[in-house]
Amino acid sequence: MPMKNTNKQKQFLYKPPVVGIMGHVDHGKTTLLDAIRKSNIVDKEYGGITQHINAYQVVYKDKKITFIDTPGHEAFTEMRRRGADSTDIIVLVVAADEGVRPQTKEVIDLWKNSNDKLIVAINKIDKEDAKPDRIKQELVENGVPLEGFGGDVPYVEVSALKNRNIDLLLDTILLVAELNEIDKAPTLENAEYIGEGIVLESYLDHSLGFVSLVIVRVGEFRRGLYVSGGKICSKIRALLNEGRKTVDIADISTPIYIIGMPQALPLGEIVRCYIDEKIAKNQVEESINIQKEKSVEVLKEDILTRLASYVEGEKSRSFNVVLKADTAGTLEAIRRALLKIKVEGVRLAIVRDSTGNIVEDDIEFAKTVNGIVLGFNVKLDPAAEKLSREMGVVTRIYKVIYELIEEVKGAMEGIVEIEEEEKILGEAEIKKVYELSDKTKVAGCLVLSGVISRNGNVYIERNGQRVHQAQITTLKHFKEDIKEAHKGMECGVKISPQFDIKEGDKIVLFKIVKGE
Template sequence: MSKVRIYTIAKELGIDNAEMLSILDDLGVSYKSVSSTIEEDTVELIKGIIAEGGSRAAQSGAGASTEAEAAQTSQTQTPQPQTQVQPEQVAQAPATAAPAADSGMTAEELAELAALEAEEAAEQAATAARAELPHRAPVVTIMGHVDHGKTSLLDYIRSSKVAAKEAGGITQHVGAFEAQTSRGKVVFIDTPGHEAFTTIRARGANVADIAIIVIAADDSLMPQTREAIAHAQAAGVPMLVAINKVDLPQADPERVKADLTTINLVPEDYGGDVITVPVSARTGEGVEDLLEYISLTAELEDLRADPKGKFGGVIIESRVDKQAGVLATVMVQEGTLKVGDFLVVGENYGKVKAMTDSAGKRIKDAGPSTPVQILGFSEAPSSGELVASASNEHEARELVAQRQEQRRDEEEARKKPRLSLDDILGPLSEAHTVNLILRADTQGSLEAIQGILAKKETDDVKLNVMLAGIGAPTEGDVLLASTADATILCFSVVPSGAVKKAAENKEIDLKSYRIIYEMIDEVDRLIKGNLEPVYEEQYLGRAEVRMVIRHPKTGNIAGSYVTDGLFKRGAKARVTRGKEVVFEGTVAGLKRFKDDVREVRQGLECGINLDWDEVQEGDVIEASEMVEVEQ
């Protein structure tokens, strides 16, 4: 029995892919993506469901009208008792354990339920508002190993899918271009390479929606291929694999697919969810299929933006032209950019004097997913910097001044770090992930290290090897580590001075080892550092209150004698009177005569300030502290 791809039948039936996948879910049909195939009998079943659904919708509309009329008539004839609790009643109800009338729930439970329903309603409203926004074109970046055909593929798409240029055939390079396909516009970032991609991410911007990993069919996975995949995975963007050079006699696409499985990327042909497309950048074979998959992926991602909203964009690249001055390429992400707008980038601002699209045509405005080259900055902004708009020059200056002040405050804060409990321990009851980049001298060393690491994971700490490669670490590794908060571990390879300097500048841990178990010890330290500490209360000492000293500023001080152990300032305190515990708190202060002290030992007298005025002679104070327990 023949099979058909899901997206093909969806197109034939005139429904979107998301609706088609929903129908398949209801039927219990398994699939990997919209490019998966289904049997013809399943297709016929879906056609029947869609036809029946339209008929039932018409009937249910009439039925609902009849039921509504009947309900209205019934209510007119016989008044019904009101049993529902209104939101305002819930808000005013006292928090008691008594069940609310006719609900079987307490007022507390009803209030909680009302809050949850209000939250769900707000989420639904936000989703509905987003659904009203127009779709925008997907922005695509192409990455892969050198000489595998990234630039050639971009050149073929540009030459076949970009409209004719202006007179003279000269197009100004703007770092991105728009391709017109049968499913609409697709924007390609014309700066292939994972370093450029991650440089933009390192500055807090996500400019690409989809990553194309180009792999040569005659060469398969190479070091930079693995790096590109790691960078795309760190960004969390959908990936498509373009198996290039299939026109060559020595091409072996099946070998590429098999090799992908070794790095946990299983192609759809092998039962996985990674879409692989055989292409030839020289002949154009498969390029239409690749563009189709890009559009399908974008459809599932449901990319939308508000052209009437507040402007937001990101710098793709910039350069200084000897005649024109600073030229910067901006990818519009939200809102609409117009000639005459004031823009703020970092701690600089400028006014858009002229704007050119990717075809070299002068334009006056540009909406979401549109790359434009603008003239107006006095200094060249860096790739990845976010671009904001201001209503006038005064507002632009104000925004720059705020950013300068914020930077100074952050610099001061870095000089005097103040960590909160959350900073130290992390969120409670949350599994921690340690991101690692491994570099070794041989493949055998890498496999041995990874085998040992796999046994080191715990329920609380997961080890995520983002990239494992042979040879010395690169500046690209440092860049990836900076965006993913990763540690670079090297075995029997030495990083260059430039890489060491880059790691220092970005405050990345980069460590080299000659003995494998020294590296494993470092991983053990990383795991321990990410475990939530376990504490237990440890007894410190006991004191008897022999007199109470009245103090006008600090309150009552317990003049005490330490009968056992020691007391520390800041320790936990428990006061007992007879057999009853009358207070639990903290030792706010300790004094020996008139001096403040940190601790007082057994056999000495002291003044204990509990920040509690009810202490009495004869009370016994016990001190304790929380101590971390070895795990």
């Protein structure tokens, strides 16, 4: 008898909270999880440092809790971001003998940009040089509103090594989940699929084939049904639990390994479980088409924000491209194809082209010319990827030439269809100019109106005239990095490309919007 989807009526009474264990390298995250699980997992990674995302479930007071262990080293930033995207609660582990470190700050930023609840675990309180009170003050100074310091973020002083206050931490997790209704399972209203999850990790196993670690976020996954995500649809050949044992069903919040995919599922991808193979395949096709449309739209917006002023003597505006390809032959072919694109009102300028992977120098150059980076059949170096996020430089990589050409052409054609206008979001007056040791300049400003935002597009106005266009790369209030500064606030502003700013200049934040 065929299975029927009964999820519309099915109500999960309890949803195990999904908890991310995060923090700086060697602050004791895995040792803490080891104490929680009462197992010995700390020595299973090379050098004792977690290098992959791992997920586990424990039972405490008859209730399940799912834990995700993420690497703390700076090289694993994307893994931590993926972990934060799939959690309900973040446990920030801070060593009582070290305090707030670079990856601690990164986790704080991840939390601020998520809907997760935060719990702080001040670890290693058994050490002689532990100073938990100093750690609390550092956390408050870095934007964590702790309980007892005017905020509502709970903290627990623990010793993972000595197994001290572990029960108190687990009690706090369950309490936060209950108070915020995290432990109430959502209903699945879409009758087309019976489960939904997020991909934490994917890899090729020599005996099992492609394996994907998925956290079930809604509903359930069943062996023998169909899973789709990104451009992939396949039958679930097997489901393995954290102990690598075969199971038939994976319920909500369960970490599960999916076996049987023809290729690795994209990391961070939302995947769904279907009873009907035809519906699953249709959803994949629809997803591919939507992604193509989004890709063109995003590229259009990226180009739009980087359009230079009208070129003197011409009726078009130009945008700059840094082009990278795997070979000289493909580089020349793509260059010619791009320069053949003719769209009235928009001109594409290839300001640099070369073979090889996209590296930091490409990002820095694109930033100086306010351009974008297009790559064909190349990789984005990890250091360059990090720099592109920090500088706000758009990078796009393609595997098929016609897709690159079609997206760029579609984006350019979309731009000229828009009657665009500038919308002023905020203004700030430069009160003082400071020169740093590297000769870059920082503007000490007072916000006159609206808001000034980090990574926002701005122009410098001097005596009523525009003299420079740039992007805000750093925004501080005293020593604290901030996202926005509002009317009446003092702030420190650093822009790129740099310019000979002067006291009395105005920094005007704007965005391009569609006209009415």
